[in-house]
Amino acid sequence: MPKGVGGKTGYFKDKLYLILNSDTQYISELTFVLDNDILITTYPHWRNNMTYLMDIQADAQRVANAINAALGLEVTISDSDYNLVASSRGYFSSKGSVLNSSFKAELFRSQKPIIVENPGYHPYCADCSWAKKCPEKALILTPIIFRGQVIGDIGLTSFSEEQKNKILNYHNEYIEFLNQMGEFLTVKIAERAVHNELLIFSEKLVNAINFTEEGLIYTDSIGTITLCNTAAAQLFNMSSNEMRGLNVINVLPSLPLKKIESLDNETWESELIFTRQNRKYHLLVSARSIKVKQKVEALIISARDMQEVRQFVYRIGGTGKLYSFEDIIGNCQSMRAVKDLAKEIANSVSTVLLLGETGTGKELFARAIHCSSSRHNKPFIAINCGAIPDTLLESELFGYEDGTFTGGRHGGKPGKFEMANGGTIFLDEIGDLPLYLQVKLLRVIQEKEIERLGSSKTLPINVRIIAATHKNLEKMVRQGEFREDLYYRLNVIPIYIPPLRERADDIPLLIEHMIKKYSNLLSKNITGISDKAMKALMNYEWPGNIRELENCIEYAINIEKDTVINLSSLPSKLLQKTISTNCEKNDAKPFREKIDNVEKSEIITLLEKYKDMANVKEKVAQELGISRATLYRRLRKYNIVIK
Numbered sequence: 001m002p003k004g005v006g007g008k009t010g011y012f013k014d015k016l017y018l019i020l021n022s023d024t025q026y027i028s029e030l031t032f033v034l035d036n037d038i039l040i041t042t043y044p045h046w047r048n049n050m051t052y053l054m055d056i057q058a059d060a061q062r063v064a065n066a067i068n069a070a071l072g073l074e075v076t077i078s079d080s081d082y083n084l085v086a087s088s089r090g091y092f093s094s095k096g097s098v099l100n101s102s103f104k105a106e107l108f109r110s111q112k113p114i115i116v117e118n119p120g121y122h123p124y125c126a127d128c129s130w131a132k133k134c135p136e137k138a139l140i141l142t143p144i145i146f147r148g149q150v151i152g153d154i155g156l157t158s159f160s161e162e163q164k165n166k167i168l169n170y171h172n173e174y175i176e177f178l179n180q181m182g183e184f185l186t187v188k189i190a191e192r193a194v195h196n197e198l199l200i201f202s203e204k205l206v207n208a209i210n211f212t213e214e215g216l217i218y219t220d221s222i223g224t225i226t227l228c229n230t231a232a233a234q235l236f237n238m239s240s241n242e243m244r245g246l247n248v249i250n251v252l253p254s255l256p257l258k259k260i261e262s263l264d265n266e267t268w269e270s271e272l273i274f275t276r277q278n279r280k281y282h283l284l285v286s287a288r289s290i291k292v293k294q295k296v297e298a299l300i301i302s303a304r305d306m307q308e309v310r311q312f313v314y315r316i317g318g319t320g321k322l323y324s325f326e327d328i329i330g331n332c333q334s335m336r337a338v339k340d341l342a343k344e345i346a347n348s349v350s351t352v353l354l355l356g357e358t359g360t361g362k363e364l365f366a367r368a369i370h371c372s373s374s375r376h377n378k379p380f381i382a383i384n385c386g387a388i389p390d391t392l393l394e395s396e397l398f399g400y401e402d403g404t405f406t407g408g409r410h411g412g413k414p415g416k417f418e419m420a421n422g423g424t425i426f427l428d429e430i431g432d433l434p435l436y437l438q439v440k441l442l443r444v445i446q447e448k449e450i451e452r453l454g455s456s457k458t459l460p461i462n463v464r465i466i467a468a469t470h471k472n473l474e475k476m477v478r479q480g481e482f483r484e485d486l487y488y489r490l491n492v493i494p495i496y497i498p499p500l501r502e503r504a505d506d507i508p509l510l511i512e513h514m515i516k517k518y519s520n521l522l523s524k525n526i527t528g529i530s531d532k533a534m535k536a537l538m539n540y541e542w543p544g545n546i547r548e549l550e551n552c553i554e555y556a557i558n559i560e561k562d563t564v565i566n567l568s569s570l571p572s573k574l575l576q577k578t579i580s581t582n583c584e585k586n587d588a589k590p591f592r593e594k595i596d597n598v599e600k601s602e603i604i605t606l607l608e609k610y611k612d613m614a615n616v617k618e619k620v621a622q623e624l625g626i627s628r629a630t631l632y633r634r635l636r637k638y639n640i641v642i643k
């Protein structure tokens, strides 16, 4: 017997044995310990059948009474755990609920009836409390077999010599009769088992449909609601009982029942927009018919609130990382002021206009504002108005209705405004928005509702707008390229993010942050930057601002072999720029000469660094990203002699 598995003892063929408990998981084997021998035998019925007879105890008692009345003998019906399930009154008053477990173990093993002529004196009775004083005179036990397994037995017993003679004389007829009674009980058990299985199945089904967050409705073939889950009841503000019996058209007025019925193994899906009991509904509904032998027996309909669908898509789609103000690096006076202002207005509903050169962090600010606002659990949807062709931009922003475009998506498509409902929309490069869309955007801001392309229905929206541009909108207004009214609508809270060259003090902080980020990302062990490289980065103009600085650090970390970023690992444009800047500032040496000087000094630095290593030239060539042959050419060119 495996350790930790509970069991109970009994006798089998005069020997002590252990039987696994009904609640153990070790179901396939029953281990008999026979003195010092171990016999392994298989008794799968020891699991899960224990309750079968107990489940139909009333029927078992009726059967026991009937046998007793018909044969005038005492009767026991017991289960596979040796529990007395039912008995005739005479048996119980003579022996109570005591049963001989040794005979039963034999019965379970052989699956054959047992006749005992001398209860109390049989070797199996040796350990019974009734040994040698058993009131029973003769005994027949017949197995009750269900699904091929013994699940209990019917015992016929006698307490008088007259009854004993009857048993011994007619044992064949009695066994036949008891077998039939056993079969009757197994039919009852099968009925109960099917009933229980159905109960369990329907309980699982009800749990499953209530578990899902989408409203589920089952109807009969003509649309009468037969079942609905709690989500559906909540959606339509009714109880499940109130919904049952209604026609589904009462809750989903425009549902095309006939069309759904006609579909074969196909799901109908569409958005439904309607007003019911003064509430505006915008649902995503799918439905299909359940057919049995080609006949529609039921319909199953699922309905989800579009707002929740969008939020779900947003959540799992991960339309962007969440950023807080802590993620915006920068401690100089101007950046601190910008961050303070952005934090201050984060919770307002007013439109924000982020101004600043490309790569200064406008989108980063937009995300941080959204994340610090009360809308942080709702979508943040970004769209770059300058990156999408004019012809597509309108449908991207406002969505389109089914049938608007040939090849358009079945059921239409929601636009970014709809997807951002409840949250924030970030309109990047707003200066690139064509004039005719500027009119439409103005209306959306004023009316707080949108109309999909090809639709006359309006949808209310609650979206906070954050727009951004690197262009001079005021100049565009003067030149008639940007609508003045829209400009004022957008420019409610203007936030100007200064370019990097105006906040050079932040460069070391940004570099430190980026070295950590990319060392980690690229699994490199780079912990700092050399003074020369830092100087070069500080002197650069950064027309691409922080995006350009970030690219530059990513590049350097990719190629750097040392534990700090060296000048030679910076992108060449930066090197040239540094040299040409120095050049402009210091002297008038030809450009090529300046490059050569930088290269020579870098080679000397590296030779010095690796001077103690046996493969010094190889190391230097490797670090410079050139072949050994090229390094030799350079050494000759610059007259460098290795000591």
Ligand SMILES: Nc1ncnc2c1ncn2[C@@H]1O[C@H](COP(=O)(O)OP(=O)(O)OP(=O)(O)O)[C@@H](O)[C@H]1O
Binding pocket: 327, 328, 329, 330, 356, 357, 358, 359, 360, 361, 362, 363, 364, 365, 428, 469, 470, 546, 547, 550
């Ligand atoms: N202050 C900052 N701290 C850390 N990273 C920053 C900071 N500002 C910008 N970045 C990083 O620089 C890159 C560019 O930022 P972002 O896209 O927000 O700039 P942008 O002004 O919106 O650019 P564009 O005008 O071209 O759309 C991003 O990778 C962003 O994470």
